[in-house]
Amino acid sequence: MSFDINRARRETPGCANVVHFNNAGAGLMPAPVLDAVQSHLTLEAEQGGYEAYAMALPKYQSAYVSLARLLNCDSFEIALVENATRAWDMAFYGLPIEKGDKILTAHATYASNYLAMLHVAEKTGAEIVLIPDDEQGQISLEQLKNQIDESVKLIALTHIPTNCGLINPAKEVGEIANQAGIPYLLDACQAVGQIPIDVRDIGCDFLSGTGRKYLRGPRGTGFLYVRKAALDLLDPPFIDLHAATWTGPNKYELQPDSKRFENWEGFVAGKIGLGVAAAYALDWGIENTWPRIHALGSQLRDELKSVSGITLHDKGELKGGIVTFSHERVVASEIMKWLSSLSINVTTSTREYALIDATTRDLPEIVRASVHYYNTEEEIGRFGLAIKSVVG
Secondary structure: OOOOHHHHHHOOHHHHOOEEOEOOOOOOOOHHHHHHHHHHHHHHHHHOHHHHHHHOHHHHHHHHHHHHHHHOOOHHHEEEEOOHHHHHHHHHOOOOOOOOOEEEEEOOOOHHHHHHHHHHHHHHOOEEEEEOEOOOOOEOHHHHHHOOOOOEEEEEEEOOOOOOOEOOOHHHHHHHHHHHOOOEEEEOOOOEOOEOOOHHHHOOOEEEEEOOOOOOOOOOOEEEEEOHHHHHHOOOOOOOOOOEEEEEOOEEEEOOOHHHHOOOOOOHHHHHHHHHHHHHHHHHOHHHHHHHHHHHHHHHHHHHHOOOOEEEOOOOOOEOOEEEEEEOOOOHHHHHHHHHHOOEEOEEEOHHHOHHHHHHOOOOOEEEEEOOOOOOHHHHHHHHHHHHHHHO
């Protein structure tokens, strides 16, 4: 079946204004998502915030259903939160990590996640164990197996890191974790909406994600998946009158599902938009959009290989729509500034975003260009010409 690129761009208003190669930062919202958010904000202005929520409750609740379909889980296993970092933290800080415990993670772990690990390790005396990369640059499954012992209390993996095109073997890591009976936390912040995600197949106990990136939802939205059987492995790091019910002067009861990881106040319009974004992704079918993203990413790398002085920094056996590179003379920030003047959006990634991986590979500040299915081959050609003009 041919891909309907005309529909994709027609339903993405931003395509008329920019060449948007910053989808790993924040994807362009499609019209149905924009309409959903704006409509609810208008309803709040006209009817009041509480009243608008009550009127829109079916739309709000549909977000759980759509996200569950997208991840292949039950809707009660989904919590709606402010962002992916909050989702990840709710799972991580909810685990009973103690002195002598080990947390296994990969070199390309995202900064916010690693900082949380350092925070807990400093407070408890737990140990962070870095699993080396294999020859392709992804987490070494053999090295992971070799580190498994009774002191390991968590395997935490970033599925698609921030600073390269790598897609880590999440399912294979899940098989190792499940066989050993070790909780498995997957950061799918840049995976959901880009590649097919099936939490049952992957075997993760917890998964964090965001609305704003490849899912094309609004900023200020995120979600946490907690497998039903793993729910009681976590003690929520904080609760409120939404996460729990105050049943007596000295008693409370947690929500019986993943809503125990939510809080009462939130961005209602954004969460409605998040649900619409998930439904929109389902309508296109990730099985249809992912091959296009993969192909565009490959084309972009080929385009950059033809530019003198450019070094690509992507690694991994399987690569996605994130493409990272640097130039021998022109620094990344100058390249980004030049591209911006031509209405081409990219971003830069510095060492602090993935310090272990960047230090190990001695990476400079790099340009990160990330494509989505609504981008075109012609835009990649325009991008190539722009790069040649700034470095030539």
